[in-house]
Amino acid sequence: MKMGDGVEQAIHSVAMLSGLSEGGVLSAAALAEFHGVSTSYLLKHLQALSGAGILDTVPGPKGGYRLAKAPKEISLLDIVLAVEGSTPAFRCAEIRQRGPNPVSDRLFAQPCTINAAMLKAERVYRAELAKTSLADIGIELATVDDGSIAARGCAFLEIHERKTAR
Amino acid sequence: MKMGDGVEQAIHSVAMLSGLSEGGVLSAAALAEFHGVSTSYLLKHLQALSGAGILDTVPGPKGGYRLAKAPKEISLLDIVLAVEGSTPAFRCAEIRQRGPNPVSDRLFAQPCTINAAMLKAERVYRAELAKTSLADIGIELATVDDGSIAARGCAFLEIHERKTAR
DNA sequence: AATTCGTGGATAAAAAATATCCACGATTAG
DNA sequence: CTAATCGTGGATATTTTTTATCCACGAATT
Structure with missing residues (x-):
């Protein structure tokens, strides 16, 4: 798996966007x-994230991506589901119904207990991811080479802004 | 994923083996x-399960596989780890250290918060799987064609035994 | 009006998962 | 004793999925 x-x-992309100043893309x-x-x-x-309502797009020159809502309102689960889709990792193939099994079909009206247990674990997994928001992840701080403290990515953002300011 | x-x-294989009568393989x-x-x-x-100490093998004619311990002592997690390996689904590629990032390396002594959050969710997932044992899954019951109640697989086991009794 | 951006589909390349085969050693029924 | 049966483990082919790339188009801003 x-x-x-x-x-x-x-x-990482969404996390960086959460560090953007007002109006920035x-x-x-x-x-x-x-x-x-x-x-x-x-x-x-990025398009999947935009389609899921997590990011907004700004077209045209000086355009790009930005958060569609507050970092606190975006969970890791939202991002994972947008990118990977919501299909569970465990897919019951109804193996129990295969082979030369002479047992009545009536049994299979009830859900497969193995499938139920696996899906329950996945629900717990997703619930845990839903607990963590972008705000919880925060912006990592770092000491840059000149000794000052800079938010991770900020130095890069400055470089990028210098480029686009031309 | x-x-x-x-x-x-x-x-399913292990579950069926748990329904075997004493000495059966x-x-x-x-x-x-x-x-x-x-x-x-x-x-x-099956070999992976045997290597993990979940199953025992019986060589020779009339040989096969059987449980190595009580159903209560075998969790779904044991089986999943034996087959899929214990590598986490989320592998941090240390993306944060890539690209033209001018930030000091000292930052990266600390673990990636994103990685930490993802791994925590996986721990919760595994803990949930560890809670469910083969005994909890139990043997599904079914009404066979003659109207009697049979444990799932038992009818097949009978067929198999008829075959091997030749 | 020209530049810059995102959109979305088509497609190619790479990686995993799935499935198969074969020669070997061990065991036990007959 | 010996022949049949079973598991072992490595090598390998096949299929599917994932990952990555490309291109023509429409929209918005300077």
């Missing part, structure tokens, strides 16, 4: 450059 | 036939 790398990229290209990932692939996930 | 089909096959071929899956593929998972 492996979670797609897109999820990690998406969470970041283009898909800038986000991809900062995270060192493929722009066209990240785009796919 | 998708869990391998092997997990489902493994759980089932061969990999019989388990595969009952579940309608490939024998050689199921074998791979």
